[in-house]
Amino acid sequence: MATRDAITVTLIDDHPAVLAGMEYWYSTADPPIKVVASGATVQTAWAPPGDAAAVVVLDLQLGGRPPAYDDLRRLVDAGRQVIVYTMRDDEKTALTCMDLGAFTFLTKAEGEEHLTAATVAAAHDLPYTPPALAGAFGADTAPDRPNLSLREEEVLIEWFQCESKELVARKLGITPRTVNSYLDRVRIKYANVGREARTKANLVARAIQDGLIDVDDL
Structure with missing residues (x-):
């Protein structure tokens, strides 16, 4: 029931x-x-x-x-x-x-x-x-760098520069749940290339390594 x-x-x-x-x-x-x-x-x-x-x-x-x-x-x-x-x-x-x-x-x-x-x-x-999506992610990019969409990069960078996901949501005109969805997909893409990023600090490190942001931007 x-x-x-x-x-x-x-x-x-x-x-x-x-x-x-x-x-x-x-x-x-x-x-x-x-x-x-x-x-x-x-x-x-x-x-x-x-x-x-x-x-x-x-x-x-x-x-x-x-x-x-x-x-x-x-x-x-x-x-x-x-x-x-x-x-x-x-x-x-x-x-x-x-x-x-x-x-x-x-x-x-x-x-x-x-x-x-x-x-x-x-x-x-x-x-x-x-499985089908995992295969698509695996074929999406070079072995060491995920191919993030422009929106994923935007949400990621705003999250690095804001105190909370709620602030990111208000700034971008989306919901906190949508912010979470984008961040989850970023983590999945990194995991699929063997570079897991489970925490915010991990994601910051990955983004710096990949040239998405500079330390001075944080």
């Missing part, structure tokens, strides 16, 4: 069978995850009750249109935790979605195990890197 603490999710996919399958997976999760809305257009995530879900699962291609990058960007800018769940499995698409601020990127071939685990992680602001 769902409780008041149940994770809530909105599903956006234009294939009824896929929606039915995801709803079944979530209903049999332990504990169950509550699907509050599902539909074939992104409007599902903006209208009640879909607008209140903790997590949005977004099919990247709806109605045969090109990838819905603009829809993804708007959801992320509104502070939503978005899991891209798509048939596309190329590295460029995965990295583009992550650069736009998706919580994580899943191919539909990765299925129930990774979708439910990613949803739980998204609801609790914990990073989650499924």
Whole structure:
């Protein structure tokens, strides 16, 4: 039985069978995850009750249109935790979605195990890197330096120069949760090139090494 603490999710996919399958997976999760809305257009995530879900699962291609990058960007800018769940499995698409601020990127071939685990992680602001995304990160850069997006660099540098993530959020016009998401992705990218940066001090050291900032800028 769902409780008041149940994770809530909105599903956006234009294939009824896929929606039915995801709803079944979530209903049999332990504990169950509550699907509050599902539909074939992104409007599902903006209208009640879909607008209140903790997590949005977004099919990247709806109605045969090109990838819905603009829809993804708007959801992320509104502070939503978005899991891209798509048939596309190329590295460029995965990295583009992550650069736009998706919580994580899943191919539909990765299925129930990774979708439910990613949803739980998204609801609790914990990073989650499924196999396809890990492979994309690994192919994204030279062995010793991650390829950070301009927005990731901006958030990182502002965080170095501010006292708190809340101040970073106010300065950049985003939410603290979005700040955390960007910083989590930076850490994941560093980990994937064998240069873990678990603390703020670690990240400062990496950024100085990579020429992103100068000691005098701190």
